[in-house]
Amino acid sequence: MKAYAYYPGCSLESLGKSYHLSTLEVATKLGMEFAELEDWNCCGATAYFPVDELLSYTLSARNLAIAEKTGLTDFVAPCSACFKNAYTTNKYLNSDPDLADHINFALEADNLHVQGTMHVRHLIEVLLEDAGLETIKSQVSHPLNDLHVAPYYGCQLVRPRKLDENVESPHYFEDLLSALGASPVEFESRTRCCGGSLIITNRAAALDMVKILLQDATNSHAQIIATTCPMCNVNLEVYQNQVNREFGTNYSIPVVYFTQLMGSAFGCSPKSLGISKEIIPKALAKSQMEVIRK
């Protein structure tokens, strides 16, 4: 059983608890051991960068340093913002020795030293690249019956990387959904932004961005939206009612984490996947269950 340094991130302790539960459930099914980092700290999402650049990279590097200490080689983050911050920090640690020196000077205060040796990936990449589609398929005991799913990649899972990756039209999420027996819909907005933290700092802008996604999912006849990030999930799910109140719309699209769909297809109980924890809006939670388990 291969072990991974698992960095859940703050959201998975609260709003994204069901993502945490379903991630661990799915990893176990696929023979992967996710060892949670000890005493990890918040990656800062998008909120450290406006204050200080070195602070942002140092706080992300602290998590990488803790991961390196475990002797494991792979760093896995289920949240796209956590992933992007760890990934870019790791990249700069390798390309900029001067920045690495500054970071290590600060980390010395916590008896840590970072080298930038971790292989940093998002959860969906780890599952697809290391377990692989064939193994995933072999675990499917309850195929998703052509469930029409909108695969929502969001932003920071696919960007800003540009070297080895198709950032404009990725298809691995669709491949994964097909392997589970679902039917991924043509979702034009799949890499369009959900608004991220604008939901707090510029509510009008974020609700507008969420509305565009919900409308596009509706137009593509999606029965459900699958996400790869707790921030996307919260904006699309929790704020769906506010969008309806703001725009006089009537969206009622269940939103789930992709790991919850995987777990459902693997035959895990809804409770073990945190499906009972989807509570906003109530009607959605109910339809979410019905849609997946129909």
Added chain:
Amino acid sequence: MAVEYSFSKEIGDMMYASHKNPITECLQCGTCSGTCPAIEFMDHSPRKIIGMIKANLKEEVLSSNTYWSCASCYHCTVRCPAGIDITEMMYALKRYSMWKGQFKPGLIGPDFSESFVKMIVNSGRSYEPILAATYLPKYSASAIIQEAITASGLVLGGKMSLFPKKIKRIKNLQNAVRRILPLGDVS
């Protein structure tokens, strides 16, 4: 004689990690503006703001909401034909305006970022209710009610914890941060 730096150099200097970020190479093609999902809510488009930086229009740039409306989706960054990391430039503008203490009145972004960093320095982890206390006073009464409805649903549904978490080595983390920023007294 003191050297007068151009605004584009000042902003360039705020981007240490993405140095060589070539904002002066902007072609004004507008790909960034055509890509931006938040453009409708910006005083000036990303294309225009880069033009304004190059034209040294510092006051006009600093009094706009453009960079505080950036959601950091990096779509402009990956599409820019001149190779400019525009999202990083928006962060640099945020840092510059935080540093100068100069921004358009009524924005929530600067307070939010500052409170977020303070929260992390105090506990090491993010906790939504602490953050809410910092931005709710700036919301309208109806927006506060909307937020209360959402939040109570979250707590009752077990999605949100009622207690903040603190990491074990928070003192060490604070000492690490002290090597970067002057912290003053933190509890």
